[in-house]
Amino acid sequence: MERRDFIKICAVSGTCVSTCAASSVAHADAKTPSVAGDAPPAKKTGVILKAKNYARVKLVDQDGRAIKAASLKVNHNYVFNYPFESTPCFLLSLDKEASGHPDLVTERGESYGSPRGVGPRKNLVAYSAICAHKLAYPSSQVSFISFREKPSALSRTGKVIGCCADKSAYDPFAGAKVLGGPAPQPLAAVLLEHDPKTDAIYATGTVGGEKFDAFFAKYEFKLSLERGGSKAKERVATSVVLRDLSAHSTQTAQC
Template identity: 55%
Template structure:
């Protein structure tokens, strides 16, 4: 996708003061498209920029770090970089995992489909598993006067075309033909993951 197209459909996602409560159960919003979920997280500590993250093709990019009053809020595409697993209304194999589990550390994004683990405090770089690249990052902008967040773009390895191709039939049934590809609107609803889908797989 072109950055300009997403900028013209800038999506205000939530007041920053509200995210901390949601992050305990993993907030999900639609960005940059109506049918592409993203994780919106307050990690509870300042998150510094990450340099020289690598896409699967070897090209490098930088990630600007957290935003908000404490620079602790981050957002990433919730589409796994391995086989494009994502949170559906029925089930989610990918989630933010605050606590250590038998298969990974805590404070990670863990996809239980094939055990790809990402570090949300470092641009969602791959910590372990078969994913060939980090999750795409949603670029956030914080307005302190309004205590408002806006998604203004993406950075990293975008896989949206591959996602829409793989799940075309399913997304058409859920959103209507072509609607999942529409840019997220001026505002998008932020939900706890438990409210977004019926079952979250833990591993």
């Protein structure tokens, strides 16, 4: 285990100084002025970033049964790995329609649009759960990043994806655009399909600034121990298990 990971775990358990006590606050309100530590918006380069297609993968439960959109709890954290065996993503059934965002920018200045939600209520969205700043993610021990329904130090209004590791906040209703904190770009969106006949949900690709290469480079040793050899970089093929965040990570950091 890396020293930084040990420190983070101690922070959650209370045996070390909590990282959640950091003084910088990122308000997740689109109308709130930038606060200290906010990353400046990236300048557009004129490059249009296209969606990237991966395998069409069905979301299933631990018994292999298809997840039904109607069975999902509203504003609840669900996690699945996509497009690789070790890259976590959030699935959210939001309490209202997710409009997406037509004009987002990656940290490299690439422009792209994030799609609206899918499903009967257009409220189902999925995003990479790898924070765009320091690559915090939901490990088996602790998750510093999650959907935060209630108001907190990260958001006066709540209903944001927030990362306690660096105080970044993202808007899940609008393509996970950055609302505050040092994150240099939105979370990459996972493209979803909903089958109205069966109510099943599929992941088909991504759009936005992927952080997979940086994630593998940073956590290569840890992922190798957990997954065994190169399995961490294998692509998900036909189906993937959807879990509650509480079942995926032992603890969820609060801030």
